[in-house]
Amino acid sequence: MKKDSFILELLKSGPVRLLLIIAALILLGIAISNHHKAKVKMKEDVLYVVPKPND
Numbered sequence: 001m002k003k004d005s006f007i008l009e010l011l012k013s014g015p016v017r018l019l020l021i022i023a024a025l026i027l028l029g030i031a032i033s034n035h036h037k038a039k040v041k042m043k044e045d046v047l048y049v050v051p052k053p054n055d
Contacts, residue, residue, distance in 0.1 A: 010016055
């Protein structure tokens with residue numbers, strides 16, 4: 001069996017196709033979530049005031 005035909009048959013197999021589909025869905029989800037973070041940014045200009053001690 002040639003090396004090229006082995007790779008082709010491997011890609012045609014069911015478990016490898018399922019693995020590729022799952023990997024594509026994960027990468028798509030990561031890309032969508034990273035795109036969403038770029039749009040929603042909050043300012044962190046919060047001033048913290050230390051409370052007075054109760055003596």
